[in-house]
Amino acid sequence: MSASIDLPGFADPVTDAQATFRAVLDAMARPGTIHCAGACLAAPAPLNRATAAVLLTLVDHETPLWLDADAAQAHDWLAFHCGAGMVHDPNAAHFAVVLSLPDLTQFSAGSHEAPEGGATLVLQVPALGSGSHYRLSGPGLREPKGLFVRGLSSRFIVQWQQNRALFPRGVDMVLCAGTTLTALPRSVSIEEG
Amino acid sequence: MPDAMPLGHPKTPRQRWMAVLARADPEALQSRLGDVPRYTVLRGPEAGLVMVRGRAGGGGAPFNLGEMTATRCTVRTDTGLVGHAYVAGRNERLAELAAVVDALLQDPVQQPALLRQVIEPLAELQETRRAEIAAKASATRVQFFAMRNMRA
Numbered sequence: 001m002s003a004s005i006d007l008p009g010f011a012d013p014v015t016d017a018q019a020t021f022r023a024v025l026d027a028m029a030r031p032g033t034i035h036c037a038g039a040c041l042a043a044p045a046p047l048n049r050a051t052a053a054v055l056l057t058l059v060d061h062e063t064p065l066w067l068d069a070d071a072a073q074a075h076d077w078l079a080f081h082c083g084a085g086m087v088h089d090p091n092a093a094h095f096a097v098v099l100s101l102p103d104l105t106q107f108s109a110g111s112h113e114a115p116e117g118g119a120t121l122v123l124q125v126p127a128l129g130s131g132s133h134y135r136l137s138g139p140g141l142r143e144p145k146g147l148f149v150r151g152l153s154s155r156f157i158v159q160w161q162q163n164r165a166l167f168p169r170g171v172d173m174v175l176c177a178g179t180t181l182t183a184l185p186r187s188v189s190i191e192e193g
Numbered sequence: 194m195p196d197a198m199p200l201g202h203p204k205t206p207r208q209r210w211m212a213v214l215a216r217a218d219p220e221a222l223q224s225r226l227g228d229v230p231r232y233t234v235l236r237g238p239e240a241g242l243v244m245v246r247g248r249a250g251g252g253g254a255p256f257n258l259g260e261m262t263a264t265r266c267t268v269r270t271d272t273g274l275v276g277h278a279y280v281a282g283r284n285e286r287l288a289e290l291a292a293v294v295d296a297l298l299q300d301p302v303q304q305p306a307l308l309r310q311v312i313e314p315l316a317e318l319q320e321t322r323r324a325e326i327a328a329k330a331s332a333t334r335v336q337f338f339a340m341r342n343m344r345a
Contacts, residue, residue: 006269008235080267081236 007042009056009081016040020057024174027183032136032147034128039179044077046070046099050176051124058120059084059095066093068102071124096121101153105162109169118186121173126151128177138188147182149175160190210298210308213316214291215280221318222290225311229293231271238266238285238292264288270296 010016023035038053047055055078059065065084067075074097078084087093090106098121110118131150134157137143163170163186170186184190203209214222240262247258265279266288276296278288294311297303 005235005267005275006273008233013239 005076005080007044007077009041010053011040016053017057020053023181024054024057024183027174027181028140028172028185030140031138031184031188032134032141032145032182034180034182036179037176037181044074046124047074047097048124048176049179050181051097051122054122054174054176054181055095055097056081061085063094064092066090066096066107068096068098068100070099071097090119093119095119097124098122099124100151101156101159104159104171107171109163109166109171112169115168115170118169119171121171123173123175125149125175125177128175128180128182133193135191135193136184136188137191140185141188150177157190157192160184164189207295207298209316210312211278211291211295213312213319214278214294215287216319217287217291217315219284219287219290221315222287222294222311225314226290226294229290230297232268232293232296233271234266234268234289235275236265236267238264238288240264240283240285243279266292268292268296272300274299 020037023037027033027035036050038049038051041049041053041056043049043052052074055065059078059082061083063084064087065078065082066087066089067078075086078097079086084095090096090102091108093107094117096102096107096119101123102121104121107119107121108117110116127148127150129148131148132152134147134149134152136145136147167186172186173184175182175184203212241264242260243263245258245261246255248255261281262283263279263281264283264285264287265277266285267275267277268289269275270293274296276292276294276299278291278295280288280291294307298307298312
């Protein structure tokens with residue numbers, strides 16, 4: 001073990017993990033709503049606090065984790081605090097940490113017998129609540145809801161439509177910026193503008 | 194109870210000092226150590242269960258003997274050394290102290306003095322206590338000659 005795990009995890013593991021879990025749960029139930037997470041956490045570069053909090057809460061030794069090349073610097077911290085098994089094949093991962101929009105088809109979408117096997121992507125974006133405007137609709141939203149996200153590439157809408165077409169298979173996404181997060185479950189439809 | 198067990202065959206010096214620290218008495222450890230430098234706790238101290246495995250049968254197949262309580266702690270000194278400790282039971286103070294000493298022992302400058310002042314005396318004490326218990330137990334040993342007699 002080297003000195004690269006120089007930051008602690010949650011100060012109060014039980015309470016902080018429960019609060020973050022609640023934030024993710026609410027965000028998944030009401031797609032596009034913005035919640036706070038990880039405010040008291042010191043996150044390892046290049047992760048922001050919300051990303052680190054979500055990973056500490058959801059990832060453990062039973063959920064293989066895939067890191068994109070830009071996030072590799074946080075490998076030791078995640079391995080130590082989450083006890084996660086790191087995988088090189090994105091298709092084998094239950095969770096993935098991505099700092100820029102990846103090709104969604106490289107991740108497991110689950111099977112028709114077990115759609116819950118679809119991966120959850122934790123995508124770190126520069127900002128939530130400003131930037132490009134997206135219109136969300138689907139389960140959990142009585143009427144279409146607007147969401148501003150900065151830093152999603154132009155390929156996102158097409159990629160998400162392909163992901164949506166796989167339903168009930170597909171990947172879910174948690175978007176994290178600073179100490180805020182929002183979720184895009186596979187059931188949500190997204191249009192630009 | 195841990196004193197009754199031999200130290201085993203640690204493969205590296207670090208395994209040896211971690212074993213000694215895990216069996217130490219926290220008061221004795223603290224008094225031998227003196228002042229502790231500043232450090233940050235990275236994880237714990239937290240108690241949990243670990244599965245103790247045994248081996249049985251002619252082939253030595255492993256089986257789960259049962260769970261035991263263990264406490265672990267990881268600290269980082271201000272000089273950047275990371276120390277770990279896993280101790281039997283739920284003595285959080287011992288786990289934290291042992292992790293600090295493990296971190297300090299990884300500093301080649303401090304290591305010889307720490308080994309001399311802390312680890313060696315504790316190891317000696319533990320060995321003496323172990324030998325005492327072993328001697329008491331051996332006085333009540335029952336020898337089974339049945340097999341030998343049958344062969345003779």
